[in-house]
Amino acid sequence: MARKLHLNAFLMSTGHHEASWRLPESDPHAGTSLAHFTRLAQTAERGKLDSVFFADSPVLWGSVARRPSSAVEPTVLLAALAAATHRIGLIATASTSYNSPYNLARRFASIDHLSGGRAGWNVVTTAGADAARNFGLDDQPLHRYRYERAAEFLDVAFKLWDSWDDDAVLADKAAGVWGDDSRVRAVDHSGPHFSVRGPLDIPRSPQGHPVIVQAGSSEDGKDLAARYAEAVFTAQQTLEEAQAFYADLKARTAAAGRDPDSIKILPGIVPVIGGTEAEARRRERELDALIRPEYARDELARTLRVAPEDLPLDRELPPDLPGEDEIEGAKSRYTLIVDLARRERLTVRRLIGRLGGGRGHRTVAGTPEQIADALESWSGAWAADGFNIMPAALPSGLEEFVDHVVPILQARGLFRTEYEGSTLREHYGLARPATQLAEV
Amino acid sequence: MARKLHLNAFLMSTGHHEASWRLPESDPHAGTSLAHFTRLAQTAERGKLDSVFFADSPVLWGSVARRPSSAVEPTVLLAALAAATHRIGLIATASTSYNSPYNLARRFASIDHLSGGRAGWNVVTTAGADAARNFGLDDQPLHRYRYERAAEFLDVAFKLWDSWDDDAVLADKAAGVWGDDSRVRAVDHSGPHFSVRGPLDIPRSPQGHPVIVQAGSSEDGKDLAARYAEAVFTAQQTLEEAQAFYADLKARTAAAGRDPDSIKILPGIVPVIGGTEAEARRRERELDALIRPEYARDELARTLRVAPEDLPLDRELPPDLPGEDEIEGAKSRYTLIVDLARRERLTVRRLIGRLGGGRGHRTVAGTPEQIADALESWSGAWAADGFNIMPAALPSGLEEFVDHVVPILQARGLFRTEYEGSTLREHYGLARPATQLAEV
Numbered sequence: 012m013a014r015k016l017h018l019n020a021f022l023m024s025t026g027h028h029e030a031s032w033r034l035p036e037s038d039p040h041a042g043t044s045l046a047h048f049t050r051l052a053q054t055a056e057r058g059k060l061d062s063v064f065f066a067d068s069p070v071l072w073g074s075v076a077r078r079p080s081s082a083v084e085p086t087v088l089l090a091a092l093a094a095a096t097h098r099i100g101l102i103a104t105a106s107t108s109y110n111s112p113y114n115l116a117r118r119f120a121s122i123d124h125l126s127g128g129r130a131g132w133n134v135v136t137t138a139g140a141d142a143a144r145n146f147g148l149d150d151q152p153l154h155r156y157r158y159e160r161a162a163e164f165l166d167v168a169f170k171l172w173d174s175w176d177d178d179a180v181l182a183d184k185a186a187g188v189w190g191d192d193s194r195v196r197a198v199d200h201s202g203p204h205f206s207v208r209g210p211l212d213i214p215r216s217p218q219g220h221p222v223i224v225q226a227g228s229s230e231d232g233k234d235l236a237a238r239y240a241e242a243v244f245t246a247q248q249t250l251e252e253a254q255a256f257y258a259d260l261k262a263r264t265a266a267a268g269r270d271p272d273s274i275k276i277l278p279g280i281v282p283v284i285g286g287t288e289a290e291a292r293r294r295e296r297e298l299d300a301l302i303r304p305e306y307a308r309d310e311l312a313r314t315l316r317v318a319p320e321d322l323p324l325d326r327e328l329p330p331d332l333p334g335e336d337e338i339e340g341a342k343s344r345y346t347l348i349v350d351l352a353r354r355e356r357l358t359v360r361r362l363i364g365r366l367g368g369g370r371g372h373r374t375v376a377g378t379p380e381q382i383a384d385a386l387e388s389w390s391g392a393w394a395a396d397g398f399n400i401m402p403a404a405l406p407s408g409l410e411e412f413v414d415h416v417v418p419i420l421q422a423r424g425l426f427r428t429e430y431e432g433s434t435l436r437e438h439y440g441l442a443r444p445a446t447q448l449a450e451v
Numbered sequence: 452m453a454r455k456l457h458l459n460a461f462l463m464s465t466g467h468h469e470a471s472w473r474l475p476e477s478d479p480h481a482g483t484s485l486a487h488f489t490r491l492a493q494t495a496e497r498g499k500l501d502s503v504f505f506a507d508s509p510v511l512w513g514s515v516a517r518r519p520s521s522a523v524e525p526t527v528l529l530a531a532l533a534a535a536t537h538r539i540g541l542i543a544t545a546s547t548s549y550n551s552p553y554n555l556a557r558r559f560a561s562i563d564h565l566s567g568g569r570a571g572w573n574v575v576t577t578a579g580a581d582a583a584r585n586f587g588l589d590d591q592p593l594h595r596y597r598y599e600r601a602a603e604f605l606d607v608a609f610k611l612w613d614s615w616d617d618d619a620v621l622a623d624k625a626a627g628v629w630g631d632d633s634r635v636r637a638v639d640h641s642g643p644h645f646s647v648r649g650p651l652d653i654p655r656s657p658q659g660h661p662v663i664v665q666a667g668s669s670e671d672g673k674d675l676a677a678r679y680a681e682a683v684f685t686a687q688q689t690l691e692e693a694q695a696f697y698a699d700l701k702a703r704t705a706a707a708g709r710d711p712d713s714i715k716i717l718p719g720i721v722p723v724i725g726g727t728e729a730e731a732r733r734r735e736r737e738l739d740a741l742i743r744p745e746y747a748r749d750e751l752a753r754t755l756r757v758a759p760e761d762l763p764l765d766r767e768l769p770p771d772l773p774g775e776d777e778i779e780g781a782k783s784r785y786t787l788i789v790d791l792a793r794r795e796r797l798t799v800r801r802l803i804g805r806l807g808g809g810r811g812h813r814t815v816a817g818t819p820e821q822i823a824d825a826l827e828s829w830s831g832a833w834a835a836d837g838f839n840i841m842p843a844a845l846p847s848g849l850e851e852f853v854d855h856v857v858p859i860l861q862a863r864g865l866f867r868t869e870y871e872g873s874t875l876r877e878h879y880g881l882a883r884p885a886t887q888l889a890e891v
Contacts, residue, residue, distance in 0.1 A: 032624070037624075043561075043653065045567075068652075069557065071635070074630075080629075081652045094489065111549070111586055113586060121528070145553040145649065146551055146647075180515075187470070189517065206584075213524075214521060216483075
């Protein structure tokens, strides 16, 4: 029997292609438009996708000239979409470096309640000095420190989510007893990063815990995923790399004492869909032609820690770039970019085109059949449990995927034709966690 | 011409009466139910109310046996209700003591965008050691420190909301220029409590700033309101006290260099509505009879800083309570309770009944005409610009108010029959703030 896929729609305001906002279809104010995000989430739900997902960093990145560099904060967006959809999972990114565990655990539990058990949290540690400077720091904390804090943050969040037993609310109107105080416990956490008394001020949520997602592929990131994550979003350019990542992370998960099937690995894919392969490739070229390379080069230079003038557009990357060990933020992204450029001997201009189309994720331009083939082949080769679908342009890219690729996957028996459960955990086939036992 | 009223619906899960959850109509899980809050917000919108409002404290208060002591976090609730309503204003409480200004300013700007300009923020400093212990502190910060931090928090938030000019988004698809970098500025705030670089990562929101609400009536609270607040929720038991508070706060606002009309003062009122006055009073008594006084006494004892056994149910309060000066949190609520008990020589049991019905706010039991009279008389006597309507039981209390009291107010020319604007600022007759000038 073919392995069923899990499909998540990773949504940026006007799409993942950095020039997508210049297309005639695009609303340049999409990033702050509830109507826009509602249409996208409802489209994904029509396609029976597992979930929609929103990235986040609490900082304005670079120049606003280049593209819509901003959007609404994703936890409040999830809540709005909870009211506008019924079944699809709702995943938002939030930082463990720049939040407090009580507030964030509470917000995700609230979204899980409001959505009837559809919340997921993509746990990030937030790279970059610019973000740190919005929170009273002069520079970002060290990579390892951020990951240690993230692990403790998650421990505290789990304790808070488990501070109410599932049956703590008695609702005994006749006796006048609403809750059972013996089934609600302080957590009394005290650690290097956090002291949190608890309990949380909200009953345990439908999923127990929101689904925990992780997306960093550095060594620290993979170790965090192996301990905590239930879904992993990852950028993998080649089948071999994806297979190696998949095997590595499943093994780390087993080594952490968890069932390898309890972590779903979803590489990103940017589908560019056409009626023919030639049409798809033409659309891809048209999008790339809308990129203004001088903007993109500035960002590439920042990522590579070099000056923009050290990156002539029609030459390859300079040979003397730092190693990943010397990078303090977004390590895996750094390595992915450098490896891609070296492997394919790309000029800076062509590298910018590749990154601008999907920010380092795998782009597949072709017919719906070809897209479906690409998904099936990786899944069958144990490189993926599903995919993070990253439409280049929105809303069209999502609508085409749902209308033309999903039916093929369904006809092949690779994807559900109806939701079988009502929670995000059920969509991903993940168990609902029991509460940790009271230590009293 | 009669002064038009502003009406805000202050919504607790099953109502402000602490025993309301025991009524047959009540959903004991209302506090986490999107369907419940959607029904309430849509009812308030049907009544053309200015806004709905949700209180908050990031802590579980006391025993869960007593009543539904928990609800979803209100900023995410606002976002969900933004998707479920069209015109009504949406106000949530959030703490300046236990949030960072970048995150909170961003979240309110996001809700303002998602709602098309309907967001309001009730600024609180959060009293109590229990809340502090959820955020790494052993005890609450001093009252004055909390208010100093609140003022600086608001200064930072205003800077962040003004970090994009209104016309910063050019959306020039032809030229490939999305935003004007010269119209987006770092804020570079550095003060005793916060260092925040900015700019915010989201364009300026429809209202410029969300409407700023304040609800503390201590000296520090009134001074904060005079400087920053555009609406004030307050508990006033008598006309004379309300007039004095109104005159005082309008004068403080003028002294702070602001137009006194730019701050709307809304005392709370708990309407208990019946077809006759006798029926209303019977309903009030039936609700009071559902209170279990032993639970309420524990909370009263905590508020008064005495032991529960020092509060025999059928005696008046002990004479030797501390003065407000000695209280470090919720000063104005403390004084209100003590003054009410002393003025009316209430036994602890009767005080608990009064507080249980509306937590110290003015309760008016009567016919719809009598409720309307009560609102009109205070407004006409310069004791109020409008009211914070606090239904004892939900959803019935709000539905009765909308269906029976609002039409009387409309017939008297005291309340709008249709929304005249689309933003919360427009509902309250508040100006949209210009951006602070760039200092470059």
